[in-house]
Amino acid sequence: xxxxxxxxxxxFKADAQKIAMRDNWPVVLEYSNEGxxxxxxxxxxxxxxxxxxxxxxxxxxxxxxxxxxxxxxxxQKSVLINRLNRTQCAIWHLLADAPALPGEPGYTDVxxxxxxxALFGPNALAIAEKLTAxxxxxxxxxxxxxxxxxxxxxxxxxxxxxxxxxxDGGLLLTCSRGYARSMVHAILDAGAEFGLRPAGxxxxxxxxxxxxxxxxxxxxxxxxxxxxxRENL
Amino acid sequence: xxxxxxxxxxxxxxxxxxxxxxxxKGPRPAEEGLTPQSWCDYVHMNNCVAGIQKEWWCHKNxxxxxxxxxxxxxxxxxxxxxxxxx
Numbered sequence: 001x002x003x004x005x006x007x008x009x010x011x012f013k014a015d016a017q018k019i020a021m022r023d024n025w026p027v028v029l030e031y032s033n034e035g036x037x038x039x040x041x042x043x044x045x046x047x048x049x050x051x052x053x054x055x056x057x058x059x060x061x062x063x064x065x066x067x068x069x070x071x072x073x074x075x076q077k078s079v080l081i082n083r084l085n086r087t088q089c090a091i092w093h094l095l096a097d098a099p100a101l102p103g104e105p106g107y108t109d110v111x112x113x114x115x116x117x118a119l120f121g122p123n124a125l126a127i128a129e130k131l132t133a134x135x136x137x138x139x140x141x142x143x144x145x146x147x148x149x150x151x152x153x154x155x156x157x158x159x160x161x162x163x164x165x166x167x168d169g170g171l172l173l174t175c176s177r178g179y180a181r182s183m184v185h186a187i188l189d190a191g192a193e194f195g196l197r198p199a200g201x202x203x204x205x206x207x208x209x210x211x212x213x214x215x216x217x218x219x220x221x222x223x224x225x226x227x228x229x230r231e232n233l
Numbered sequence: 234x235x236x237x238x239x240x241x242x243x244x245x246x247x248x249x250x251x252x253x254x255x256x257x258k259g260p261r262p263a264e265e266g267l268t269p270q271s272w273c274d275y276v277h278m279n280n281c282v283a284g285i286q287k288e289w290w291c292h293k294n295x296x297x298x299x300x301x302x303x304x305x306x307x308x309x310x311x312x313x314x315x316x317x318x319x
Contacts, residue, residue, distance in 0.1 A: 070296065085298050133247065148243055149294055149295045155293070
């Protein structure tokens, strides 16, 4: 039996300098001439789990707490957990290899059905604002926080990981795998005026490792509109 | 100006992110004694209120939640829950 080959739907027009094979994914660690930022990084190979249960509070994936409010995120021990709604959360293994999917019911591995991109560096949020009406710089929310809505007209989960001076910062976005090419095309086109360039996984790891475990992220009071219709969900 | 809708998870968003789910007609009728006529009325007959009505929406481009809001069909604006006015 031949070994399986996994392939990201994202193909940047740039020279890959370092490539590593990881769980049958060819992962570009570094591109030539990455520049000084902003950067866009393909993280599709990162393990992404979906967890659904009518009582999420009883779950502790990998021993980590799930945020209680929809829109809140927790970035702990290299894992980002995003609360999507009353019954669902997303678990992204950003900085470490994922263990085997838990055997208990409710978990789904969505790694190969979704594309995950990181956009960070100088003016990264200005690039994003050209493509979405989502308020990625909402001053009432503490990073990291999740917004679900259209980005370049495609339904996405967008996590603002860092908000720096001006439009500096970084975000992660995920959408269905089939939209990857047009999504990357739109982002690179919007970022051309800011010098946006593709970068390898090493660049992302260096940036994100400084963000993991920042205090306060798990309890971000990120949703202002929990209105009285929750029982109707 | 497009309709804006308050999603219970995501807050106030552009109406184009949502799918309309029809008037809120209350609970599904009981199976016992249900006639084809009454079932057909429940499924197909609408009140078409000229004013404030309770209706279902789905945040299809966002969190995917189904929920109800009150909307004034004359102004096409979401309104606060109008229990006191009904």
